Amino acid sequence: MRDNLNSLIPKLYLSVAVMLINGCTQATPPESEAAANLPLAYPGYTGIYDGFTLKLDDRFDSFDNTAWVTGDGAVGEEAACRFQPQGVEVADGLLNLVVRQEPIEAGWSEDHQMEKSAYQFSCGELRSHKSKRVRYGRFETRMRAPAREVASGYISSLFTYNFEGEQPEWEEIDVELEGGRPDKFQANLIYGKNAWAWWATREWGAWEDKIDIAPADEWRVYAIEWLPDEIKWYVDGVLTKTLKQSALDCKPACVPPQVKPTPIPDNITDIMMNFWIPNDTIQDDFGGNKKDNVYPMRAQYDWLRIYQFDEQPFSNW
Helix, strand or coil: CHHHHHHHHHHHHHHHHHHHHHHHHCCCCHHHHHHHCCCCCCCCCCCCCCCEEEEEEECCCCCCCCCEEECCCCCCCCECCEECHHHEEEECCEEEEEEEEEEECCEEECCCCEEECCEEEEEEEEEECHHHCECCEEEEEEEECCCCCCCCCCEEEEEEEECCCCCCEEEEEEEEEECCEEEEEEEEEEEEECCCCHHHHHHHCCEEEEEECCCCCCCEEEEEEEECCEEEEEECCEEEEEEEHHHHCCCCCCCCCCCCCCCCCCCCEEEEEEEECECCCCCCCCCCCHHHCCCCEEEEEEEEEEEEECCCCCCCC
16 A cells, blocks of 8 residues: 555656646636636627637726827718717726707817817717727627616617718718617618718618617626628627628619618728717707707727738738
8 A cells, every 4th residue: 555655656756747837837728818807798609709819898997099089070061069088988898978058169180180160068979090990890888878767869889980081981880879769779881972971872882770678777798799701790699680681682673762772881990889879850850859868978888809811901000
């Protein structure tokens, strides 16, 4: 018996030594590190998607000026507020976009390269830094709209946007929450050539769906997956809408109001988030009536993650 124990002791020491060496020298697998550092999301969230690589993981612990700039314009003629620096607050792990009732003087907009009129409300917008523009990928955020008891008219969003050049193409892919529809979200593709106003994009189709996800004023994870031949929208990991190029081609014929074929957007673009209130003219159709709004009013974003599509990786990151 003693001889057997004596023969085992060197083997035990060797096994322990190997375990200690391995424990000290072997790195944690990248998948394990990623799983241990996941943001708060929904049951089953892994943050890993075949064919995509995570490039930006912003938990909003501070304002990252290498990733974002604040907007200084307004949403066409539809908005009752102008984007201002005070409309963007990043603190305690949250991005707050804020609408305040306060006079904003007329002045020049760098975003729009034009003079803007005076407003009675300020609001908030983030735009991706020019070094963080994207083409294709997956973009997901955990966000919530303000409580319906104190917010009846607003638009809160995550979207891609491009409108540039001498003959610009309006290319926009949206997630939008509206005060008038607090149990839904809107999944949009907006496209147009030389379409300087929203209504002019209707010639290329109204690719907008209001999808029931009740409730929108609680934390949800929204994602856009933008590929060369299709766009998908997800809520809490559930696929809610798919648009394929074949549905946009007008074959055999366009379905009104579309009169021209619509391409899946293919230009490098900004990632944007904004929070604004509609003017009195459109509020009953889009955004919601502002009568129950209590200011200041906040839309909150817990985190945002940007993934590149590996078949066509980001060229400027």
